[in-house]
Amino acid sequence: MGIIVVEVMLKPEILDPQGQAVASALPRLGFTFAKSVRQGKRFEIEVDGEPTDAQLAEVEKAAHTLLSNPVIENYTVKASN
Amino acid sequence: MRIGVVTFPGSLDDRSALRAIELAGGIAVPLFHAHNDLKEVQAVILPGGFSYGDYLRCGAISRFSPIMESIILAAEHGFPVLGICNGFQILCESHLLPGALTRNADLHFICTDQRVAVENVSTPWTRGYTKGEEIVIPIKNGEGSFQCSDETLAELEDEGRIVLRYVGKNPNGSRNGIAGISNKRGNVVGVMPHPEQAIENLTGPSEDGLNFFASILKEMVSR
Numbered sequence: 001m002g003i004i005v006v007e008v009m010l011k012p013e014i015l016d017p018q019g020q021a022v023a024s025a026l027p028r029l030g031f032t033f034a035k036s037v038r039q040g041k042r043f044e045i046e047v048d049g050e051p052t053d054a055q056l057a058e059v060e061k062a063a064h065t066l067l068s069n070p071v072i073e074n075y076t077v078k079a080s081n
Numbered sequence: 082m083r084i085g086v087v088t089f090p091g092s093l094d095d096r097s098a099l100r101a102i103e104l105a106g107g108i109a110v111p112l113f114h115a116h117n118d119l120k121e122v123q124a125v126i127l128p129g130g131f132s133y134g135d136y137l138r139c140g141a142i143s144r145f146s147p148i149m150e151s152i153i154l155a156a157e158h159g160f161p162v163l164g165i166c167n168g169f170q171i172l173c174e175s176h177l178l179p180g181a182l183t184r185n186a187d188l189h190f191i192c193t194d195q196r197v198a199v200e201n202v203s204t205p206w207t208r209g210y211t212k213g214e215e216i217v218i219p220i221k222n223g224e225g226s227f228q229c230s231d232e233t234l235a236e237l238e239d240e241g242r243i244v245l246r247y248v249g250k251n252p253n254g255s256r257n258g259i260a261g262i263s264n265k266r267g268n269v270v271g272v273m274p275h276p277e278q279a280i281e282n283l284t285g286p287s288e289d290g291l292n293f294f295a296s297i298l299k300e301m302v303s304r
Contacts, residue, residue, distance in 0.1 A: 014183065014228055015183070015186060015228070015254060017184050017185070017188050018184060066137070066142075067137070069141065069174065071173070071181045071229070071230075072181045072183060072228055
């Protein structure tokens with residue numbers, strides 16, 4: 001069984017109020033390392049066998065049309081083992 | 082004058098929109114997301130709510146419903162479409178309108194009576210207003226912050242495609258206080274505030290929203 005991972009992040013220029021809220025909560029718990037936080041989404045897509053190049057290309061298309069909104073988000077697609 | 086309102090799984094304001102059409106003197110036609118039949122309506126409204134649970138992103142899954150295939154095709158040929166709140170989000174996801182609606186800047190779900198200015202009165206949905214007219218209609222959303230690229234923003238401003246703009250404090254971090262926009266042609270309009278919730282003094286803050294529905298009916302009659 002193989003997994004194809006798609007990670008979706010808001011583009012750097014798009015305001016991420018959720019990430020900001022996490023960043024401001026960290027110091028309240030004593031975690032002082034964070035300069036800033038951005039929050040995103042991760043999709044794990046299970047396929048039969050090792051992911052093929054054709055499958056990765058299909059997932060790439062799906063990431064562009066459905067899993068992300070290219071107006072505000074960037075994405076990456078990779079095989080995971 | 083037949084105007085359709087689409088019900089998606091999770092739509093909330095579909096009945097209010099149907100009622101607003103009738104109050105304005107039109108024939109309100111319920112449409113269903115799973116069918117691609119527009120039932121010979123002359124314009125369509127995508128109502129507010131949380132279609133398909135707003136899973137993934139608001140409007141992201143609704144965009145691929147059978148009814149949207151028909152609406153996208155028709156809209157590209159000048160068919161009038163109004164998206165209210167979740168409907169606006171669906172229109173952005175469908176790429177019928179530019180930009181996207183994102184989480185409100187303060188992360189709160191905002192439910193309040195909002196003053197907005199009607200800046201573009203040349204769309205079929207806003208012709209009944211006077212340019213710059215200030216109206217009070219409710220906003221109720223968690224993801225109403227309009228975002229787009231600098232180029233798109235300049236294009237919207239330069240072409241006068243800002244239909245509604247927040248007056249006073251920007252409630253949600255929308256770029257340039259944008260509350261509603263149109264496509265280039267003007268037939269597709271998306272607004273975050275809810276005109277269908279301001280059609281009678283008994284149930285809303287004003288009757289200011291009724292003109293959206295009166296405008297489209299008048300437009301249809303004069304064609």
